[in-house]
Amino acid sequence: MIITKWQLRQGFINNNDAHNTAIHEFAHLIDKMDGTMDGVPEIILERKYVPQWKQMMETTIEQMKNYGSDIDMYGATNTVEFFAVITEYFFEQPDSLKVHHPGLYEMLKRIYKIAG
Numbered sequence: 258m259i260i261t262k263w264q265l266r267q268g269f270i271n272n273n274d275a276h277n278t279a280i281h282e283f284a285h286l287i288d289k290m291d292g293t294m295d296g297v298p299e300i301i302l303e304r305k306y307v308p309q310w311k312q313m314m315e316t317t318i319e320q321m322k323n324y325g326s327d328i329d330m331y332g333a334t335n336t337v338e339f340f341a342v343i344t345e346y347f348f349e350q351p352d353s354l355k356v357h358h359p360g361l362y363e364m365l366k367r368i369y370k371i372a373g
């Protein structure tokens with residue numbers, strides 16, 4: 258994983274968009290910690306939510322491919338990139354994510370253990 262200082266700065270300067278390279282790579286690291294990179298961060302997501310999360314990712318990726326989305330289309334590449342892209346969205350524009358994708362928002366709150 259290589260993040261340039263420039264990318265790191267841009268991510269935190271441009272607070273009005275859903276992109277943040279550091280957060281994106283952070284999500285990949287968390288995903289990788291359980292030994293498989295699959296968009297399911299088993300190390301932090303309770304086992305009982307895993308099937309629901311997988312289903313939710315597949316469904317959303319299908320919707321993105323068929324209808325487009327406010328979610329960065331790069332996330333439709335596969336579940337690995339979906340998890341990283343939706344994590345960026347969650348931390349950069351939580352209010353927007355909550356309005357447009359309440360189910361994803363709730364699940365990401367579970368994943369990242371954010372109360373409220």
Ligand SMILES: [Zn+2]
Binds near residue numbers: 337338341
């Ligand atoms: Zn990525």
